[in-house]
Amino acid sequence: MRTFFVRLLSGSAVAICALQFATSRSLAVDTMADWVGLNNTTGLNNYSVISDTSAGGQFESRVNFVNDPTQSAMYYLGDPTLSTPLDYSQELHMSGTVTFNTPTNNNHNWFFGWYASTDTRHRIGLGVQGTTPAENDKMRFDFGYAGTFTPTGNFFSSVTSDGSNPNPPNPPPPPATITPDFITTIPNGTYPFTFDYVPGPEGVMKATVGNWFRDEGPQAKTLTDLTPFDSFGFAQRTTGIDDPNVSFNLVISNLTYTGGSAIGDANGDRIVNIFDINLVSAHWDEVGPEGDVNGDFAVNIFDINLISAYWTPTPPGASAAVPEPSSVVLACFGLVGMGALAWRRRRAVAR
Numbered sequence: 001m002r003t004f005f006v007r008l009l010s011g012s013a014v015a016i017c018a019l020q021f022a023t024s025r026s027l028a029v030d031t032m033a034d035w036v037g038l039n040n041t042t043g044l045n046n047y048s049v050i051s052d053t054s055a056g057g058q059f060e061s062r063v064n065f066v067n068d069p070t071q072s073a074m075y076y077l078g079d080p081t082l083s084t085p086l087d088y089s090q091e092l093h094m095s096g097t098v099t100f101n102t103p104t105n106n107n108h109n110w111f112f113g114w115y116a117s118t119d120t121r122h123r124i125g126l127g128v129q130g131t132t133p134a135e136n137d138k139m140r141f142d143f144g145y146a147g148t149f150t151p152t153g154n155f156f157s158s159v160t161s162d163g164s165n166p167n168p169p170n171p172p173p174p175p176a177t178i179t180p181d182f183i184t185t186i187p188n189g190t191y192p193f194t195f196d197y198v199p200g201p202e203g204v205m206k207a208t209v210g211n212w213f214r215d216e217g218p219q220a221k222t223l224t225d226l227t228p229f230d231s232f233g234f235a236q237r238t239t240g241i242d243d244p245n246v247s248f249n250l251v252i253s254n255l256t257y258t259g260g261s262a263i264g265d266a267n268g269d270r271i272v273n274i275f276d277i278n279l280v281s282a283h284w285d286e287v288g289p290e291g292d293v294n295g296d297f298a299v300n301i302f303d304i305n306l307i308s309a310y311w312t313p314t315p316p317g318a319s320a321a322v323p324e325p326s327s328v329v330l331a332c333f334g335l336v337g338m339g340a341l342a343w344r345r346r347r348a349v350a351r
Helices: 001-022 219-223 274-282 301-309 324-351
Strands: 037-038 046-051 054-060 073-081 092-101 109-115 123-129 137-148 154-158 185-187 189-198 206-211 212-216 233-237 247-257
Touching: 046 073, 046 137, 046 247, 054 233, 092 123, 123 189, 123 206, 137 189, 137 206, 137 212, 154 206, 185 189, 274 324
Parallel strands: none
Antiparallel strands: 037 073, 046 054, 054 247, 073 233, 092 189, 092 247, 109 123, 109 233, 123 137, 137 154, 137 185, 189 206, 206 212
16 A cells, blocks of 8 residues: 555656656765764863754863774764765865864864774864974864874875965974964864865865865875775874963864764765655655654655755756755655555555
């Protein structure tokens, strides 16, 4: 009897929604509801999940990290189980909004991105390192990777207002020769950010934080490190125990990232579209995880509502003939309701 409902949905509704899907391949909104943390509520570290789409709080600028295989002193908060294990051989993307406030002179050190939970030397993403000299009300953002490949396992490059690479030499020059753009400090505030990594002999890595940006390539040597990334989120690993014991506040929100779960995503492809509707329809009125979007183990109108709220939008520049997401979703869900009603009526008659 459910076949009538499925066929009704897979007719005109699928035709309409398939048109929408053809031009809607952007990432869906990721949920932080399942993020967990370790050691991040001790001392000056007190950051946590704030909502389904934001996480952060108070960070200690430097933690006493013991660099051993067990990562026993690791401070982190993040997605502990990516939907698919990732590594340096795959394209990676994240975007969102960062808000920070650092009211004291301190030597920041934190990382945000993909990492191996068993050995966080293997990681790639955005970070903040201490400025030289330290400044009030600013942070220095950089991006890069770390691993065990040779001849060097680490690469970090600061984002700047002109896209240059202003990492100070080692040892750094005297403070009098350092310009604000050289140390790339970004004032307190709220900024959109992006990070992209494309592997290969001519691969590139790029990042933006507000109007600061940087492209870097090629990134061929990362391909020699295939340790899987099984986690995504905040991580801190440093032995800066001699630095001042100070803190700063930071929040990441509106986040999307490769490998994460997505609100409204029923089939795990991280895109909220017609295929999620199809899965819900195939398991309508069932109890279990298949087709369950909101986590209550019941496939019903509440899952439809969540898909509607997080439907993947049509990207800018798409054809004007393509229906707007709201109208497409309403059309789909109208047919879902009609199909469900007809199915129930038909079942009642059969009795």
